Amino acid sequence: MKLTKLLTGAAMALGLATSAMAEDKTKVGFVYVGPVGDGGWTYEHDQGRKAVVAEFGDKVETVYVENVAEGPDAERVITQMALQGADLIFTTSFGYMDPTINVAKKFPNVKFEHATGYKRADNVSTYSARFYEGRAVQGTIAGHMTKSNIVGYIGSYPIPEVIRGINSAYIHAKKVNPDVQFKIVWAFTWFDPAKEADAAKVLIEQGADVILQHTDSTAPQAAAQAAGNVITFGQASDMAEYGPLPRVSSIIDNWAPYYIARTKAVMDGTWTSVDTWDGIAPGMVGIGEISDAVPADVKAAALAIKDSIADGSYHPFTGPINKQDGSAWLAEGETADDGTLAGMNFFVEGIEGDIPQ
Amino acid sequence: MIRLEKRPQPSRAWSMATPLVAVLATMIAGGLLFAILGKDPVEAIRTIFWEPLFGEFAFYYRPQLLIKGGPLVLIAIGLSLGFRAGIWNIGAEGQYIMGALFGAGMGLAFYPHEAWYIFPLMVLAGAFGGWLWAMIPALLKVRFGTNEILVSLMLVYVAEQFLASMSLGLLKNPEGFGFPGSRNLQQYESAHNADLIAGSGMHWGVVAALIAVIFAYVLLNRHMLGYQIRLTGEAPRAARFAGVKPARLILFCLGASGMLAGLAGMFEVSGPSGQVSIDFNVGYGFTAIIVAFLGRLHPVGIMLAGGLMALTYIGGDIAQSNMGLPSAAIQVFQGMLLFFLLAFDLLTNFRLRLGKPEVA
Numbered sequence: 001m002k003l004t005k006l007l008t009g010a011a012m013a014l015g016l017a018t019s020a021m022a023e024d025k026t027k028v029g030f031v032y033v034g035p036v037g038d039g040g041w042t043y044e045h046d047q048g049r050k051a052v053v054a055e056f057g058d059k060v061e062t063v064y065v066e067n068v069a070e071g072p073d074a075e076r077v078i079t080q081m082a083l084q085g086a087d088l089i090f091t092t093s094f095g096y097m098d099p100t101i102n103v104a105k106k107f108p109n110v111k112f113e114h115a116t117g118y119k120r121a122d123n124v125s126t127y128s129a130r131f132y133e134g135r136a137v138q139g140t141i142a143g144h145m146t147k148s149n150i151v152g153y154i155g156s157y158p159i160p161e162v163i164r165g166i167n168s169a170y171i172h173a174k175k176v177n178p179d180v181q182f183k184i185v186w187a188f189t190w191f192d193p194a195k196e197a198d199a200a201k202v203l204i205e206q207g208a209d210v211i212l213q214h215t216d217s218t219a220p221q222a223a224a225q226a227a228g229n230v231i232t233f234g235q236a237s238d239m240a241e242y243g244p245l246p247r248v249s250s251i252i253d254n255w256a257p258y259y260i261a262r263t264k265a266v267m268d269g270t271w272t273s274v275d276t277w278d279g280i281a282p283g284m285v286g287i288g289e290i291s292d293a294v295p296a297d298v299k300a301a302a303l304a305i306k307d308s309i310a311d312g313s314y315h316p317f318t319g320p321i322n323k324q325d326g327s328a329w330l331a332e333g334e335t336a337d338d339g340t341l342a343g344m345n346f347f348v349e350g351i352e353g354d355i356p357q
Numbered sequence: 358m359i360r361l362e363k364r365p366q367p368s369r370a371w372s373m374a375t376p377l378v379a380v381l382a383t384m385i386a387g388g389l390l391f392a393i394l395g396k397d398p399v400e401a402i403r404t405i406f407w408e409p410l411f412g413e414f415a416f417y418y419r420p421q422l423l424i425k426g427g428p429l430v431l432i433a434i435g436l437s438l439g440f441r442a443g444i445w446n447i448g449a450e451g452q453y454i455m456g457a458l459f460g461a462g463m464g465l466a467f468y469p470h471e472a473w474y475i476f477p478l479m480v481l482a483g484a485f486g487g488w489l490w491a492m493i494p495a496l497l498k499v500r501f502g503t504n505e506i507l508v509s510l511m512l513v514y515v516a517e518q519f520l521a522s523m524s525l526g527l528l529k530n531p532e533g534f535g536f537p538g539s540r541n542l543q544q545y546e547s548a549h550n551a552d553l554i555a556g557s558g559m560h561w562g563v564v565a566a567l568i569a570v571i572f573a574y575v576l577l578n579r580h581m582l583g584y585q586i587r588l589t590g591e592a593p594r595a596a597r598f599a600g601v602k603p604a605r606l607i608l609f610c611l612g613a614s615g616m617l618a619g620l621a622g623m624f625e626v627s628g629p630s631g632q633v634s635i636d637f638n639v640g641y642g643f644t645a646i647i648v649a650f651l652g653r654l655h656p657v658g659i660m661l662a663g664g665l666m667a668l669t670y671i672g673g674d675i676a677q678s679n680m681g682l683p684s685a686a687i688q689v690f691q692g693m694l695l696f697f698l699l700a701f702d703l704l705t706n707f708r709l710r711l712g713k714p715e716v717a
Contacts, residue, residue: 035683036683063678063679064678064681065684068674069636070634071629071631071637072424072625072629072630076425076674079417083414084678084679095634095636098543102543157525157537158525159535159536160536188517342534345535356525356526357526
């Protein structure tokens with residue numbers, strides 16, 4: 001016990017000394033779960049980091065470590081950044097939750113921001129994006145565009161985040177095409193080009209002519225391109241290099257405004273612990289250019305959904321919606337509350353298959 | 358002309374020297390790589406090898422070396438027994454996962470009851486889980502002559518599916534808002550494998566690794582079974598004449614390595630990692646194979662090799678954050694280590710000769 005105190009004390013003293021040396025520079029650290037070149041999730045977080053550098057120039061110093069395994073390695077890397085004088089640290093994967101909280105306890109003067117988690121503290125904020133809003137737009141396009149009426153969906157892990165996306169896409173595809181059917185493959189990875197390509201191929205063989213993905217690599221795009229007559233959507237980043245076909249649109253994670261705002265808050269001394277869950281309206285979720293491969297009326301319908309979500313007149317989860325087992329969830333005109341959405345662990349009525357347990 | 362000539366006896370001197378030569382060659386080739394990437398090579402090498410041990414924040418990194426090296430050494434010791442006898446357990450990663458699942462499952466079954474006997478039971482369960490998983494390739498080999506390399510490797514992927522299933526189902530934290538992953542054992546005192554002296558990094562897994570080193574040393578040098586293991590590896594025919602029963606040896610070597618890998622998983626999940634999650638395993642079981650060979654399959658060598666690997670991991674992360682080196686460059690650097698080791702290994706059994714072969 002005493003030794004921990006001593007070490008923490010020494011760590012803090014050193015931390016203070018280091019930050020005092022670089023007095024006017026705010027040091028911001030980023031911990032990434034994948035490589036910055038993944039073209040998806042981590043790539044977009046790194047774009048956010050670059051935006052912070054572009055915004056503040058000499059006044060900030062950013063550091064990052066990529067490919068950090070969740071668990072003790074993450075805890076070590078976060079601690080290392082805090083020891084070396086970081087003022088603000090973004091930990092950008094769900095699995096960094098407990099490590100972030102553990103390190104935050106030891107460094108009360110450092111601010112932490114954890115993406116997609118639910119544990120907060122006085123110096124730990126959480127932030128995430130309402131990707132399901134983007135899925136509503138994708139579902140609309142998918143429902144219109146499918147000829148086989150089979151939409152393939154590559155799920156990563158069966159967590160609320162992913163299940164929300166599947167439900168939202170399904171509800172909106174079904175709205176414009178009552179015959180639509182979803183086939184879901186669980187890849188159990190966020191980033192594994194080989195597995196993702198296999199998943200896409202399996203879905204295409206089963207007749208899917210639209211592939212939605214909740215994994216981060218461009219491998220499913222390449223698989224769809226090779227198969228031909230299959231459309232896809234960019235995930236996490238625009239993946240425009242696969243347009244106009246197979247990629248017809250995308251969901252873009254745009255972390256830059258948030259990262260800039262939070263860095264500014266640390267500089268101004270106005271940072272407080274918050275829980276942010278932003279969608280299309282504030283720009284955290286971007287919809288990539290809808291390509292010309294999509295007919296004009298479908299494009300208009302998709303943009304109408306996007307605009308109605310952005311201005312707040314429409315919520316993607318508006319009743320009547322039943323759960324998969326047929327029990328009532330949302331009554332006519334009722335919208336889902338954030339609590340239920342955050343922990344969503346059920347499919348809506350009409351989706352076949354079970355959530356892996 | 359340079360040619361290779363087989364040595365009549367493997368060179369003892371080269372056998373001892375190759376790991377050191379390999380490390381030096383890695384430093385030089387790695388330095389070149391870093392220089393091509395536009396980074397100061399001396400600074401990069403210094404950051405990787407010096408910073409964690411003697412740098413400004415060494416007080417934090419030194420305990421981390423134990424945390425990172427402990428499971429590597431524990432698994433590698435087990436593997437080395439089999440490797441010496443020509444029994445190839447490539448699936449330690451799977452046994453590591455099963456040990457963690459059995460251990461964590463045992464602990465969580467008691468939650469929230471606090472008692473002194475919970476942790477020892479978890480240790481037994483973890484060892485059993487790893488042993489059980491290794492018994493599958495062992496029995497298949499003994500009974501049907503299957504290849505243990507393939508079976509043990511394939512079982513890694515089966516274990517990963519179990520891990521995902523447990524994180525999403527049976528062991529999922531009921532208070533986790535539907536997210537995958539078990540309760541955090543660090544917050545369950547009776548099941549927590551805490552540092553024995555807080556902040557020292559010395560948890561039961563590290564102690565177990567040290568005990569395993571001593572045990573393996575005694576076994577190999579002082580015990581009949583150790584003699585049989587060495588003999589089988591060096592001269593299988595002679596071993597059979599000497600009355601070594603291959604089946605018994607297979608069961609022992611795979612069982613022991615599985616048990617140690619299971620223990621490593623159990624100590625990891627109840628300590629540094631804290632919870633069963635889908636991405637719990639980070640490749641210790643595979644890295645341990647490198648550690649075993651880097652340590653010349655010798656217990657003391659493995660202990661040093663485990664420390665060295667841990668150093669490159671920790672130093673590599675520091676170099677990434679301080680110098681902006683990409684993680685791929687660090688992985689190439691670690692790969693070079695094994696590559697050079699195997700390359701220089703040639704010199705143990707062969708010598709370089711200049712000129713034409715002499716006519717006898």
